[in-house]
Amino acid sequence: MRMSQLLLPTEREAPADAQALSHILGVRAGLIRQLGAGLWTWLPAGWRVHQKVEAIIREEMNAIGGQELLMPLIQPRELWKKTGRDQIDEIFSLSDRKGAELVLAMTHEEAVTFHVSQLVRSYRDLPLILYHLQLKGRDEPRPRAGVLRTREFIMKDSYSFDRDEAGLDESYAKHIGAYDRIFERSGLEWYRVESDVGVMGGSGAHEYMAPCPAGENEVALAPGYAANVEVASAAASPAKVPPPGSAASEVATPGAKTIDQVAAALDLDPSALLKAFPVVTDGGRTVLALVRGDHRVNEFKLRSVLGEGFRPATDQEITSTIGPPGFIGPVGAEIPVLLDAAVAGQQGGWVAGANKADFHLLGVEPGRDFQFEAADIRSVEEGDVVGGEPIRLEAAIEVGNIFKLGTRYSEPLGATFLDEDGAEHPIVMGSYGIGPARIAAAAIEQNADDSGIAWPKAIAPWEVELVSLGKAGSPEREAAETLYEQLRDLGADVLFDDRDAGPGEKFKDAELLGCPLRITLGKRSLESGTLEVQGRRGLAELEPIALDADSAAVILETLARLP
RNA sequence: CGGGGCGUGGCGCAGCCUGGUAGCGCACCUGCUUUGGGAGCAGGGGGUCGGAGGUUCGAAUCCUCUCGCCCCGACCA
Numbered sequence A: 001m002r003m004s005q006l007l008l009p010t011e012r013e014a015p016a017d018a019q020a021l022s023h024i025l026g027v028r029a030g031l032i033r034q035l036g037a038g039l040w041t042w043l044p045a046g047w048r049v050h051q052k053v054e055a056i057i058r059e060e061m062n063a064i065g066g067q068e069l070l071m072p073l074i075q076p077r078e079l080w081k082k083t084g085r086d087q088i089d090e091i092f093s094l095s096d097r098k099g100a101e102l103v104l105a106m107t108h109e110e111a112v113t114f115h116v117s118q119l120v121r122s123y124r125d126l127p128l129i130l131y132h133l134q135l136k137g138r139d140e141p142r143p144r145a146g147v148l149r150t151r152e153f154i155m156k157d158s159y160s161f162d163r164d165e166a167g168l169d170e171s172y173a174k175h176i177g178a179y180d181r182i183f184e185r186s187g188l189e190w191y192r193v194e195s196d197v198g199v200m201g202g203s204g205a206h207e208y209m210a211p212c213p214a215g216e217n218e219v220a221l222a223p224g225y226a227a228n229v230e231v232a233s234a235a236a237s238p239a240k241v242p243p244p245g246s247a248a249s250e251v252a253t254p255g256a257k258t259i260d261q262v263a264a265a266l267d268l269d270p271s272a273l274l275k276a277f278p279v280v281t282d283g284g285r286t287v288l289a290l291v292r293g294d295h296r297v298n299e300f301k302l303r304s305v306l307g308e309g310f311r312p313a314t315d316q317e318i319t320s321t322i323g324p325p326g327f328i329g330p331v332g333a334e335i336p337v338l339l340d341a342a343v344a345g346q347q348g349g350w351v352a353g354a355n356k357a358d359f360h361l362l363g364v365e366p367g368r369d370f371q372f373e374a375a376d377i378r379s380v381e382e383g384d385v386v387g388g389e390p391i392r393l394e395a396a397i398e399v400g401n402i403f404k405l406g407t408r409y410s411e412p413l414g415a416t417f418l419d420e421d422g423a424e425h426p427i428v429m430g431s432y433g434i435g436p437a438r439i440a441a442a443a444i445e446q447n448a449d450d451s452g453i454a455w456p457k458a459i460a461p462w463e464v465e466l467v468s469l470g471k472a473g474s475p476e477r478e479a480a481e482t483l484y485e486q487l488r489d490l491g492a493d494v495l496f497d498d499r500d501a502g503p504g505e506k507f508k509d510a511e512l513l514g515c516p517l518r519i520t521l522g523k524r525s526l527e528s529g530t531l532e533v534q535g536r537r538g539l540a541e542l543e544p545i546a547l548d549a550d551s552a553a554v555i556l557e558t559l560a561r562l563p
Numbered sequence B: 001c002g003g004g005g006c007g008u009g010g011c012g013c014a015g016c017c018u019g020g021u022a023g024c025g026c027a028c029c030u031g032c033u034u035u036g037g038g039a040g041c042a043g044g045g046g047g048u049c050g051g052a053g054g055u056u057c058g059a060a061u062c063c064u065c066u067c068g069c070c071c072c073g074a075c076c077a
Helices: A021-028 A044-063 A077-083 A109-119 A165-185 A259-266 A299-306 A315-321 A436-447 A475-489 A503-513 A523-528 A551-560
Strands: A032-036 A039-042 A074-076 A092-095 A101-104 A128-137 A152-162 A191-194 A204-211 A217-222 A225-228 A249-252 A274-281 A286-292 A310-312 A337-340 A350-353 A359-364 A373-375 A392-406 A416-418 A424-426 A428-434 A464-468 A494-497 A517-521 A530-535 A540-546
Touching (some): A021 A032, A039 A044, A044 A152, A044 A165, A044 A436, A074 A077, A077 A101, A077 A109, A109 A128, A109 A152, A152 A165, A152 A436, A165 A191, A165 A204, A165 A428, A204 A217, A204 A225, A259 A359, A274 A299, A274 A315, A274 A350, A299 A310, A299 A337, A392 A436, A464 A475, A464 A503, A475 A494, A475 A523, A475 A551, A494 A503, A517 A551, A523 A530, A530 A551, A540 A551
Parallel strands (some): A191 A225, A286 A337, A337 A373, A464 A494
Antiparallel strands (some): A032 A039, A074 A101, A092 A101, A152 A428, A191 A204, A204 A392, A217 A225, A249 A359, A274 A286, A274 A310, A416 A424, A517 A530, A530 A540
16 A cells, blocks of 8 residues: 555544543544544545454454344334333434334344244254344444443454353354454453353353453453453451450540541451441342452442342431441341451451441450341452462453353244254354454553554554655666565555655654564665665564665565564 | 533534624645655635524624534333
């Protein structure tokens, strides 16, 4: 591609409203432009990146037997009523000229299951993996960070159909293999982490996370361990709690309602306190969740232990069922107590609210002073230990997820098959998503430096940028033209900066755009008989290449050795 | 949905408080010079100041309403 003919609007300055690195550099390097909140255009260079990611995904999906198709973005709302997903807030709704209700698909479970329900009748048709790369519409409450969270985006979503859980496990394992290879080939630093299966149920889920500062998720990492903080479990550092005593005793704590206030008033470490978190479940049960004062309740784990959704109890509910807010505790409370495992696993005389205004209890011992059920209901903290190793927490972008759906969609949509005995069963499904735009954004975030982007070779807009110095018609420009033709003849993925611009501008633009290999051909090249070669990673000066009939081939060899 | 901020040429901004013919840098166009790290000189084009209404002799500037965008939080099958 000749840069003189390319729409590549690079900017010297960052857009004023941009925060995330991938947003700033995506715009500055001329890859993306905004049309509205969460609505982005991929300019030619950016679209090449997107397409390269797509190509990797297609290869790996096809390799596990996935069959590509294409389903509509606009869908009858009726279909979504059958699965109940028409009630989701993020659904874009519209109607046609006849008043028929339509939605923009946020994923394609409904559509694909609808078709499979009609097209698959026999166990002989299973297993099946179908996928497509198609737009998704989501009315996000808050689009953000350029292309990271948008209202319209392309997703690779695939769906597996099996006759039973064992089959699903196989399809799931195949996807893990394909996804591992996709993210590896894309050149990302990535983790496959266990994730929350959500209220929709399902028997297993993983997320693929790419660590980077702009990420919206947090992952807990230790050697040999990776999990979303939503589900991560680890051993807590020991609480600094006084030893067990003979009996609990009341102590006045006037006005001390928060953990910090109580800890300060009693001159104890916050970890010696029991934090009471009363909740009311969707089913109307009131439960007192208890965690250490220095820990936080994990709402995902709590929901999973409770087996249903919940909300924090209101002050009125707390007052009427337990005691004065700020001074509540498990002792004497006439509701079930869920005690976090980190507390249950350590002996001590804990501090808890006395259920009496301006008083707390010292020396409280679970079991002796109150009955409880123990469960892991807290969020892991930096420094917790798993497998003997301390955990660290890192921000990350979710670039993919895989999910065992079971019969969540096949049952409401009537997707069944007949087995060898003629018995009808619901098809067991899995769904698997990847956001190519997020892969591109994560690659920018993970590989940028002060000069711009340093693309992984596999998804760079071009693999090589040939920078031609000197003005049109000069001998050095003619030599560059020749080299460009030779590179093209060899099938090189090359961008040719043939613009009539100064060297500084060309170098800056090349470093901003971030093609892995930069070849410079100027007057000096003709004098020395060599081409200057720079690797984008670290702006490393590489061995010069002789300027002769073999230059193009040597450039490609050099490229092949780059990561 | 709560909180905060911003809308002035393609991009980044000043002007607004204290009303009086819309400005700067970059980018763009023409010419000449220049060509190894975002060039120089000269000339030039482009903006109903987000929109509507109001106050006023006069509104980018003051008032009211409205739309859009960004950030933090909540939310994110």
